[in-house]
Amino acid sequence: MNTAGNHDVALNDNAATTEPPCLLVDHEDGVETWTLNRATKRNPISDESMISSLVDNLQRVGEDLGTGAVVLTGAGTVFSAGGDVRAMQERLGMFGAPPTAQRRGYQHGIQRLTRAMVDCDVPIIAAVNGAAIGAGCDLALMCDLRIASTNASFAESFVQLGLIPGDGGAWLLPRIVGHARATELALTGRRIDAATAQNWGLVSDIVDPDALLLRARAIAIEIAALPRDAVRMTKNLIRRAPEIGLDATLDISAAMQPLCHTTLEHQEAVAAFGKRKIR
Numbered sequence: 001m002n003t004a005g006n007h008d009v010a011l012n013d014n015a016a017t018t019e020p021p022c023l024l025v026d027h028e029d030g031v032e033t034w035t036l037n038r039a040t041k042r043n044p045i046s047d048e049s050m051i052s053s054l055v056d057n058l059q060r061v062g063e064d065l066g067t068g069a070v071v072l073t074g075a076g077t078v079f080s081a082g083g084d085v086r087a088m089q090e091r092l093g094m095f096g097a098p099p100t101a102q103r104r105g106y107q108h109g110i111q112r113l114t115r116a117m118v119d120c121d122v123p124i125i126a127a128v129n130g131a132a133i134g135a136g137c138d139l140a141l142m143c144d145l146r147i148a149s150t151n152a153s154f155a156e157s158f159v160q161l162g163l164i165p166g167d168g169g170a171w172l173l174p175r176i177v178g179h180a181r182a183t184e185l186a187l188t189g190r191r192i193d194a195a196t197a198q199n200w201g202l203v204s205d206i207v208d209p210d211a212l213l214l215r216a217r218a219i220a221i222e223i224a225a226l227p228r229d230a231v232r233m234t235k236n237l238i239r240r241a242p243e244i245g246l247d248a249t250l251d252i253s254a255a256m257q258p259l260c261h262t263t264l265e266h267q268e269a270v271a272a273f274g275k276r277k278i279r
Helices: 006-010 048-062 085-088 099-107 110-119 135-142 169-177 179-187 193-197 210-225 227-262 264-275
Strands: 023-028 031-036 071-075 078-080 122-129 129-133 144-150 153-154 192-193 206-209
Touching: 023 048, 031 048, 031 210, 048 110, 071 078, 078 135, 099 110, 099 153, 110 135, 122 135, 122 210, 129 135, 135 153, 135 169, 144 193, 144 210, 153 193, 169 179, 192 193, 193 206, 206 210, 227 264
Parallel strands: 031 071, 071 122, 078 129, 122 144, 129 153, 144 206
Antiparallel strands: 023 031, 153 192
C-alpha cells in the first residue's frame, strides 16, 4: 500500500511532538485503511488526540466522494482496549475532575466519536485483529461490518470495572446481537471469542490473522466500486430505519430515490443492464 494519507494524519497530531501519529491513514483504490497506532498502550480510544483524529477523518471522508469505504483496525495484537484505565487509576485528566466536569468530558469526548461514527455515511468495516474490550468493543459496533481474526475477542466489560457503557454501548449492542444477548454481555462483562461473536451475529466472517486485512479490504473495494451516492444513502437508510419506523423510512426513500435516478452512475448502470443477455 502507499502512504498517501500522511497529510491527513499531520492535521490531527501536533507536529512538534516526537510521538508517532495516533492514527495511521492509508488510501488506495478508493479505500482508506485506518490503524489505531498506540499498540504499546493497547490502542485506547478515549484520549483527546485519538478522538480528534478519528472525528476529523470521519468528517473529511464524509465530505469527499473520493473515498468509497474505510477499513478500521488496530496496530499490534489488540484491536482496542477502550478507555485508559491507568488514567482512571491515577485520576488523570477528566477523571480527576468533579462529576459535572466529567459529564461534559464524556459528552465532548468519547461520545463525540460515537456520534461521528454513526453519522458518517461512508461504509466502515472493522478488521478486528485482537481483543476489542469495553469502548474498543463498542468502537467495532459503531462500524457497519465486522471481520474478525481468529485471535479476536469481544467484551462489553464496563461493569467489571464498576462502570456503565458511557459511549453508547447500551444503544449499539442490542441493535447488533439482540436484547437478550446484549443484556448477557453487558451485565456479566464476559469476553467471547470470534466464533461465538459470529454465531451471535456480531461479526460476519472469521479469517486467519494473515488474511484479515486482505479480506476486509476486498469487501471495502467491492463496496467502493459501486455508485457512491447510492451506497451512502443506503447506509443512511439502514442506520435510521429501526428508529424512525416504516412510514418515515418510506418517505425518506421516496425523496432519495429520485436523486439516485439523476446520477450518471445510475444512468450508465441501467444502460449497461439493458445490453446484458437475460438467462
